[in-house]
Amino acid sequence: MDRRAGLVLAGLTGLLLALSGLWLFQGLGTGNRGFILELRAVKLGGLVTVAASVSVATVLFQTVSANRVLTPSIMGFDALYVLLQTLLVAGLGVAGFAALPTGTKFAAEVALMTLLACLLFGLLLGRGARDIPRTILTGVILGVMFRAMSEFVARILDPNEFAVVQGASFASFSRVDAALxxxxxxxxxxxIAVALALAARLDVLALGRDPAVSLGLRFDGMVIGVLALVAVLVSVSTALVGPVTFFGLIVAGMAHGVMRSARHAALLPAAALIAANILVGGQLLFERAMGQAATLSVVVEFAGGLFFLYLLLKGRIR
Known part of the structure; x- marks a missing residue:
């Protein structure tokens, strides 16, 4: 890592610490400060966790797919999550859904989404990583199928149950469970530690199949391993706060622009820090300046969708 990259990462870290401290201690007043700080610390931890997992997963997925306009959500993770919530509410009712142990529900959601992704990657990439476009296309088709199934099941729900499904189907950074x-x-x-340990190999992987193989990289095994890592990271963030579709696209694009380097040893931490700064700074802005007049997840997803269209119009697909 060069000196410039180190300075950029140090600046992003300092900015995150400043924003975190400002958000934690702003407007405490004279009430029960310990209780308020505990609530804010849980929310801050959730924001940073989601930011890191989504950003790193997006950078890894773009490296494997060799496409800067794709995000892991294209594989149907968010649609599967919504289908799970719909089936649980339909089967258990509102009271049964609310009574589910949060730890068990979280573990089951992460395990199921990761298992499905690994089965998909293992079956479709069994003949080699040349089948990556076919895998992505299959993920898109599965996402459409999961959404159709969710809409079909939702038709049998009463209004109260449908409202619960709708509430669980959108990302909410305010519902982070302290136990989870x-x-x-x-x-x-x-x-993230595994991804950083593989940073040098990821640099080689980004060169493409033929150059990577000529340099001695076990390309097929590396691709499957990275995709499994992406599945775990995306599953964790989705199960924790709900589907986050376009946020990683913004962060990955900003990380490439700020670092001006394709080296993953700098790119991965930069993406995580930029994502954390955006979420923490955005939450601070909405709480203090806007009085909760807007929802952070909605604004972030809207901005991500605009950025996606910008990349398409600029012809940034590679």
Whole structure:
């Protein structure tokens, strides 16, 4: 990592610490400060965890797919999550859904989404990583199928049950469960640590199949391993706060622009730090300047959709 990259990462880290401190201690007043700080710390931990998992997963997925306008959500993770919520509400009712142990529900959602992704990758990439476009296309088709199934099941729900499904189908950074956060954070840290350990191999992987193989990289095995890592990271963030579709696209694009380097040792931490700064700074802005007049997840997804269209219009597909 060169000196410039180190300075950029240090600046992003300092900015995140400043924003985090400002958000934690702003407007405490004279009430029960310990209780307020505890609530804010849980929310802050959730914001940083989701930011890191989504950003790193997006950078890894774009490296494997060799396409800067794709995000892991194209594989149908968000549609599967919505289908799970719909089936649970339809089968258990509102009271039964609310009574589900959060830890068990979180573990089951992460395990199911990861298992489905690994089965998809293993079956479709069994003949080699040349089948990556076919895998992505299959993920798109599965996403459409999951959404259609969700809409079909939703037709039998009463209005109260449908409202619960709708509430669970959109990302909400305010519903982070304090009991789940340590497990989600641990999985995210482990995934990022593995990604950083593979940074040099990811640089080679980004060169393409033929150059990577000529340099001695086990290309097919590396692709499947990275996609499995992406599945774990996306599953954790989705199960923790709900589907986040376009946020990673913004962050990955900004990381490439800021770092001006394709080296993953700098790109991955930069993406995670930029994502965390956006979420923490955005939450601070909405709470203090706008009085909760807007929802952070909606604004972020809207901006991500605009950025996606910008990339398409600029012909940034490679």
């Amino acid at each position: 956060l340590p497990f989600a954070a641990a999985l995210t840290l482990a995934g």
